[in-house]
Amino acid sequence: MMNDQVKSVDVLIVGAGIIGTTLANELQRAGRQVLLIDRNDAGLGCSYGNAGWVTPCFSMPLPQPGMLMKSIGWMMDPEGPLYIKPDINLRLIRWMFHFLRCMTNKKMHRSVRALTDISKYSLAAYRKLWETGRYPMDFRPNGLLMISGTESGLKDIKAETQIMAQYGIQSKELDAAAAVAMEPSLKSTVLGGTYFPDEASVEPLATVRAYLAEFEAAGGRFQGQTEVFDFVTEKDQIVQVVTTHGRYAPKLLVLATGPWSAKVAKTLKVNIPLLSGKGYSLIVNDFDVAPKYPMMILDRKIAVTPRDGSVRLAGTLELCDADETITPRRVNAILKGSHHYLKLKPEPQVFETWRGLRPCTPDGVPMLGFSRKWKNLFYSFGHQMLGLQSAPGSARFSTDLITGQTPYTDPSAFDPGRFE
Numbered sequence: 473m474m475n476d477q478v479k480s481v482d483v484l485i486v487g488a489g490i491i492g493t494t495l496a497n498e499l500q501r502a503g504r505q506v507l508l509i510d511r512n513d514a515g516l517g518c519s520y521g522n523a524g525w526v527t528p529c530f531s532m533p534l535p536q537p538g539m540l541m542k543s544i545g546w547m548m549d550p551e552g553p554l555y556i557k558p559d560i561n562l563r564l565i566r567w568m569f570h571f572l573r574c575m576t577n578k579k580m581h582r583s584v585r586a587l588t589d590i591s592k593y594s595l596a597a598y599r600k601l602w603e604t605g606r607y608p609m610d611f612r613p614n615g616l617l618m619i620s621g622t623e624s625g626l627k628d629i630k631a632e633t634q635i636m637a638q639y640g641i642q643s644k645e646l647d648a649a650a651a652v653a654m655e656p657s658l659k660s661t662v663l664g665g666t667y668f669p670d671e672a673s674v675e676p677l678a679t680v681r682a683y684l685a686e687f688e689a690a691g692g693r694f695q696g697q698t699e700v701f702d703f704v705t706e707k708d709q710i711v712q713v714v715t716t717h718g719r720y721a722p723k724l725l726v727l728a729t730g731p732w733s734a735k736v737a738k739t740l741k742v743n744i745p746l747l748s749g750k751g752y753s754l755i756v757n758d759f760d761v762a763p764k765y766p767m768m769i770l771d772r773k774i775a776v777t778p779r780d781g782s783v784r785l786a787g788t789l790e791l792c793d794a795d796e797t798i799t800p801r802r803v804n805a806i807l808k809g810s811h812h813y814l815k816l817k818p819e820p821q822v823f824e825t826w827r828g829l830r831p832c833t834p835d836g837v838p839m840l841g842f843s844r845k846w847k848n849l850f851y852s853f854g855h856q857m858l859g860l861q862s863a864p865g866s867a868r869f870s871t872d873l874i875t876g877q878t879p880y881t882d883p884s885a886f887d888p889g890r891f892e
């Protein structure tokens with residue numbers, strides 16, 4: 473039964489993934505009264521089973537100069553790291569149009585600057601929260617190894633490293649022998665790589681829960697099992713948010729609904745170019761030699777993250793429209809790629825197979841800012857492959873905008889109006 477009483481709230485944040493919880497905590501601590509809601513419990517969307525990397529060295533957006541030919545090659549291969557289902561529709565065409573326009577050097581550098589700023593801020597924030605000893609976030613400041621088994625892959629790593637060095641990212645090049653000496657779980661198929669010493673990893677769901685606990689300790693309120701399905705508007709204001717557990721009249725509404733944001737925004741007659749980048753992760757622990765360091769296997773775009781007693785293997789990006797089906801062939805491609813480079817036993821037991829939808833904007837930069845159409849609506853979504861590693865920085869930036877402070881980084885890259 474729906475309760476039709478309208479409850480007034482100061483700030484209503486919809487979506488309790490890592491983006492919604494970090495922003496809820498930041499806004500509550502900045503003096504606002506926040507109600508955070510989610511249709512499930514907190515952290516069960518894309519923030520649940522991601523690779524857990526907090527790696528500012530990965531602040532390259534998807535569209536990059538020269539990416540077009542490479543992506544076409546990947547897209548032809550159903551086991552390749554990037555895949556678009558042959559299902560052409562208007563939303564995909566519009567997204568691709570913007571995506572192609574972002575493949576310039578100038579746009580890429582603007583995105584890298586913005587993403588590096590919010591990622592570095594986040595790494596420091598996670599470290600600080602972990603140092604309180606209050607939460608089992610499993611923060612591991614062990615750096616990151618990027619490896620390749622092909623000459624062209626090594627060239628790509630070098631090019632990326634050179635770009636990231638301009639943004640203060642430290643790295644050390646390794647030949648094959650040095651890579652295997654550092655990480656004995658690697659097979660001799662590896663030709664070399666680069667080590668980034670300042671990066672870290674965390675356990676993703678535990679990190680969402682840590683921020684939720686911080687938020688509640690500051691007096692904020694979370695309500696799960698509450699789905700938004702409609703709005704009531706007047707002139708340029710959203711006056712009511714209609715949910716499965718009653719109606720709310722917020723002074724400010726924040727959409728932190730990740731990959732589902734385009735659908736929610738459509739109810740508000742706003743057309744947003746956001747697609748889902750479906751990826752998978754698997755938890756295994758059957759290794760002859762278990763990995764010690766988080767690793768990116770560049771040729772297959774597989775992320776390897778050591779955890780307490782097991783390893784998470786994550787990868788693939790399948791552009792789709794919030795389609796949550798699991799494609800066995802693409803899950804198997806992660807295992808196949810891992811076998812090629814890692815000392816993984818032939819038939820490893822898979823403890824968990826997970827799929828997640830990365831919220832993908834065409835330029836790889838989140839949309840953070842006020843809506844042009846609705847004056848009390850703020851967007852906080854589109855964090856693509858970097859939502860975990862950039863969440864506290866994104867939350868600080870959004871809070872600065874909402875509370876009228878000068879943001880600590882240039883707001884133009886994040887402006888939601890950039891695709892209009």
Ligand SMILES: Cc1cc2nc3c(=O)[nH]c(=O)nc-3n(C[C@H](O)[C@H](O)[C@H](O)COP(=O)(O)OP(=O)(O)OC[C@H]3O[C@@H](n4cnc5c(N)ncnc54)[C@H](O)[C@@H]3O)c2cc1C
Binds near residue numbers: 516750
């Ligand atoms: C395989 C894989 C590996 C990844 N690895 C990394 C990594 O190592 N590091 C990194 O930084 N990022 C990584 N990512 C990306 C990262 O997971 C995402 O960027 C991030 O989780 C997005 O967070 P979010 O809060 O925006 O979305 P979500 O976590 O999906 O949260 C959105 C929430 O909104 C809720 N919601 C939606 N619609 C409604 C509604 N109508 N009413 C109420 N609630 C609603 C959902 O229930 C959900 O809880 C990875 C992603 C994948 C798929």
